[in-house]
Amino acid sequence: MLALAACTAPALAADGEDDGPVTATLGGRLHLDFASFDNDPRGTPNKDDTEIRRAWVDVSGRFFAVDYKLEADFSGDRVEAKDVYVSRGFGNAGKLTVGQFKQYYSLDDRTSSNYGPLLERGNAATTLAPLYRLGASWQANPGDFTWAASIYSLESIDAWQVKGRAAGGRVTWAPAPQAGDVLHLGLSLAREAYDNPGANGVPALRIRPRPAGHLSDESRLTLVSFADGRDTDVDKWSLEYAQVRGPWSWQGEFSGATFDDGAQRGNVMAGYGLVSWFVTGETRAYDRKTGRFARIKDIHHTAGAFELALRYDQMRGAQHLDGQPDLRRGNTEAWTLGGNWYLRDNLRFMLNLIESRNRDRLAGATVDRTRAVTGRLQFDF
Template identity: 60%
Template sequence: MSNDTLRLRAFGACAAICLAPAAHAADEAGPVTAEVGGRVHWDFTVFDNDDRGAREPNDTQFRRVWLDVSGKFYGFNYKAEADFAGLQYEPGSRGILARDVYIAKKFSAGTLTVGQFKQYFSLDDRTGSNYGPFLERGYASTTLAPIYRKAISWQTNRPDATWSTSAYSLESIDNSSTKGGALGTRLTYAPEMGEARLRHLGISLAHERYSHPGSGGASSLLIRPRPENDLANNSRITLARFADGRDTDFDKWSLEYAEVLGPWSWQSEFSGGLLDDGAQHAKVLASYGLVSWFVTGESRGYDRKTGRFSRIATPNRPSGALELALRYDYMRGNQHLDGQPDFINASTQSWTLGGNWYFKPNLRVMLNVIDSRNRDRTMDAVVDHTLAVTGRFQYDF
């Protein structure tokens, strides 16, 4: 029996166990409740390749096919979530992946969470994939942010601020080849400014210790961003690489800023990381700026309990809501042996123009035009230039 089949049956059994007692609960305030949720993101991409870098083929994919069960169990909150999009690929590739799988207990001072869940790092990464103005997050979120990890965390909030801290393994349920441990924390502040008005400030910090990357079965530690397109695998550029088997420290940070003023919003982050294995050092820096405008007058939603953007309200018009957005993103990295010149010195940048039509708050179509360039700074040359048109049909429940 394949691992995917086992995972599918395990997830189904978990869902059945959770749903069965909930069906007999007298009401939602009972000792056991359950709610089924999910999301479907179907993407397409058309590339305009030039003669620099490897060519990218036009393609389509299910970016996400998630199903989850969440609820309460005798005073505890729980969630079990899996992504089935990997089943569209060849057998033995990605398969079914676990996402949020945790239990949580609320106390008067905050919430304790144990299990696997996305870590607390950056506004861009913490904003859910259902709510961002672009198909893909920026460079820093896809390379620096620690995603779904086995962890224990504490989260607390007040009306104008949040604080989350976590101790986590570098392993996940589906990946045991990345070894090590880490600590991370995130603080946000958003004073009350009235309806359709927001100012968000935040800082994220993390220290990760990778055990012998690149040897003994452990994965190499690589910083290789895509040009904000999940199907652009041939256009990655390496900004840092640690694969010599020495334990490696990775210190990360991100400074967050965002504003909402009626139908307009803008946000920016400055992120970075320092890597050191005792014999070589690397530094990566990233920043982006974006502006969003709801032509039909709506405003971006914001969740004050978690310090991140959320779902928009019901569109003002029966036909839906139109959002236009523009983003510039830049990331660079350099790496050298002690006392030696850089053997990696590279950068990547992209402009993304986006348009989103919301038929309902949970149903939208998206279209992005992405112009990206990778530069090898040791040669002062552009080594890849890719123009792509990407789109998505998105539904969540």
Template identity: 45%
Template sequence: MLLLPLLATCLAQANDDVTLKASGRLHYQFAHFDNDARGKPECHGDDLRAAWLAVFGKLHIVDYKFEADFAGHRPVARDAYIARSIGNTTLLLGQFQPISHLDDRISSNHAPTIERSWLMQTLPPGYRLGVGATGHRDGWFWGASAYSLESIDAWKHKGHAAGSRLGYAARYSPGHVLHLGMTAAREEYDHPGTRGAAPLRVHPRTAGYFADNSRLPLIDFHSGRDVAVTKLAVESAGLHGSFSWQVEYGNVCYNDGQQRGEARSGYVLGSWVLTGESPSYDVKVGRLGPIKPARSSGAWELEVQYDHIQGRQWPLHRLQGAAEAWTVGVNWYAPQYVRLMLDWTDSRRRDAPGGRTLDHTGVLAGRIQFDF
């Protein structure tokens, strides 16, 4: 309903001061599991994982974007903000993804693997209400944001936070980039687990989107005491013609005055475009971008990723665990709009203190993707 007045205004005043554009994505995904005898088995599944629609453009002196995901039982708001650019700096107000690390900055439309890194399940807060600023100059890029821990659709996380990112991209020649960066954030959660506030948990799915039984409980704060969270991450990426890679490592510390928690996660990702195209790179925000096929037959890409996470909480709830996974896959890019993806992931969950393997799961996952 919020979009209707804006749409009417834009259609009635179609000129250089008011513009309206649209974008969207559909991600249909499936998974087939190879379960071992340990742990509860996963069930094969398929689902429309994303059905996003956005309108964006210019409204006099500000830019705007309103985006929602219609894949679930009810629409969920994503980006909903206004922005103002001043030179090389852009100011944002509304709901957006607070400034975070490299994997979070790369759109799911362009990420080489179907499943994002476990760092993505640990570090970013998701879409939140707040204010932010991003900028760039001479290969440097930076960003900062102050935000509530609430969003338009989720009001059960109470608290406030601030985060920042700084990085540098050395552009040696077209198609050759070395990228370095770091991220820091501080979040203050109010009484998680009580008075209507949601518990604060880190329970990553170690075998992918459909694998609820593979969740690894690492962090669980639900006593109602306020929790301070400190997040740090470093990142690096490279682009060398048709080869690209990215590496990240992050650490998150939790403290409510009686209990402490810590989660560490990192990954290494490599990609090779068999048909010779080079992934794009956006130096303004410091992220790898889409592959644009040079032939009518499209482009082919091979990728491999190693992912690791471990965490612990002490002294009252002695949670401690770890997981690792290898992923190999192939992607086909149509000349426009369509991408087909197929990944095989081998994942293991471990009881860290005893060194015991809790389960060993393989999953064949695929995605049919359309975006415009």
């Protein structure tokens, strides 16, 4: 926190000098969450709980020839760095970014948590997306297309124990999008090489989604696990589709990943479908320059806007030693019904009802069934 303050102090002094060589804008978000669970008798029950899910503060602006952003999350036991980078645009050719930034992977993950219609992203975005990594990227927005490519370390500022290197990118196409009329198609790819997961203090590489929300740790099912210390290669992909028609929008993604450490292989497949309806007539906003959904605009009523959303989300995984039958095979699925009340475009209350189920497909048995009511009070600036 002291380092962030020290870095941002000179810039803050220049706040408001839009034509000067140094500018700064202060921003942030606060997400206050709760969860109440109806657990079945199998396994350890999830506990009802509350949490400060996100308490982010950021400073962004221009420092002479480059743009910058410094962002940190103060919600946990220690301060965690998010976006910490410098960038520079080169006209129509694109923009270069260097530092720690969120990688370019999937519509679900690239859409800010401030603007998603449900509290949680889908299983693929929460387990496969590379999130914030140290690296360099080039982004461009030619016409109806966006594309971004990056090379990055598997380390981050706060997770230096994870070792390895990777490359990835995303391309989207949205022909002449306008308010209330959007068609979006996209493709994300990533190739990651992990060094010695599970050995010499390096965390294991596991895919373990939380089907009933962020606080449902006891409902996690391990779909693949690589923890024997062998270098592991991972290939990831995601196909994106979304449309907006007036107050209605719908989107879906089909994602997957393969894992190989030379002695065993694993694969996961995931997909979701989501539909959203603004009962009060507003429409989901779309940012054509970045190929993702954005902040709601033009709330129609003084009492605010109200949105309903429904999603079905499934993820399955399998793992086997080379030439042997599966030693692990399972799947997790969840239905989520959500309601959002936007008091203002930057202030909303969210409520989700979740029905989730985990199955061990080798045993042919359901190993967990959990229902949850989750909610959030959210403010951003």
